Amino acid sequence: MELNEKQIQILEVAEKLFAENGFDGTSVRQISKEADVNVAMISYYFGSKEKMLEALLGYRMADFKIQLKSILSKEISYPEKIDEIVAFVVMRIHKNRRTHKIVNFEYSKDDSQSINFEKYLQQKDENYRVIEAFVKNGQKEGFFSKKVNIPLIVPTIMGTYFHFYYNKRFYTSLHNLTDEISLDEFVHTTLTKHIQQTIKALLTYAD
Incomplete structure (x- = not known):
């Protein structure tokens, strides 16, 4: 999966919040607020919070x-x-x-x-x-x-x-x-x- 700059920005914000609050303790709404994007954009790029974590793992291991x-x-x-x-x-x-x-x-x-x-x-x-x-x-x-x-x-x-x-x-x-x-x-x-x-x-x- 080739990521653009906005997707990478969202993943890095999600990574920070997941590490601080736990995966279950972090909502898509929190990520959207911290990344200054709307929830619809996150849904369009990743589909779900679980898919976002999977994308994060792929990005970090690339x-x-x-x-x-x-x-x-x-x-x-x-x-x-x-x-x-x-x-x-x-x-x-x-x-x-x-x-x-x-x-x-x-x-x-x-x-x-x-x-x-x-x-x-x-x-x-x-x-x-x-x-x-x-x-x-x-x-x-x-x-x-x-x-x-x-x-x-x-x-x-x-x-x-x-x-x-x-x-x-x-x-x-x-x-x-x-x-x-x-x-x-x-x-x-x-x-x-x-x-x-x-x-x-x-x-x-x-x-």
């Missing part, structure tokens, strides 16, 4: 696989590729953390059937297969351990990030981070480097 493949096609070493992959993934989840918060909550609900996560899950599977192929190739060439649990690589990256972010009040105090700018810088430098070291250690660990 081009992820393309950029991932671009990193892996570079003529650089395996460790350098790992560093670039981790930096890229951390950058994306930090930028799109609101969407991740919404998805994690809505997908875990018992009555999530009203939202179609099929395309989202398909995209996640395609992204995983790219990383899986990269690791398996590294294993064949003797760079990576054959005992590594490939499906847990991305959860390790994301889990570390989200534990830090959802406990940021504690960690900002611990690391003397004074504002959002210093927090962003910490995520893209210190936290990213820590995750890079962790993933490289996991991939090369020999038991």
Whole structure:
């Protein structure tokens, strides 16, 4: 689905409100008021609030696989590729953390059937297969351990990030981070480097 500027504006407003109030706690009328558009326009573009969330997921996940493949096609070493992959993934989840918060909550609900996560899950599977192929190739060439649990690589990256972010009040105090700018810088430098070291250690660990 090709989105125009107005659709993107509406989705970004919806993302903000969904993250703040929850999906169920946000009405189309609230979104229309915040985005300064009428309800009819939202209905015309997306049809329903559920379809709007599905469009938001597609928008946020667009081009992820393309950029991932671009990193892996570079003529650089395996460790350098790992560093670039981790930096890229951390950058994306930090930028799109609101969407991740919404998805994690809505997908875990018992009555999530009203939202179609099929395309989202398909995209996640395609992204995983790219990383899986990269690791398996590294294993064949003797760079990576054959005992590594490939499906847990991305959860390790994301889990570390989200534990830090959802406990940021504690960690900002611990690391003397004074504002959002210093927090962003910490995520893209210190936290990213820590995750890079962790993933490289996991991939090369020999038991």
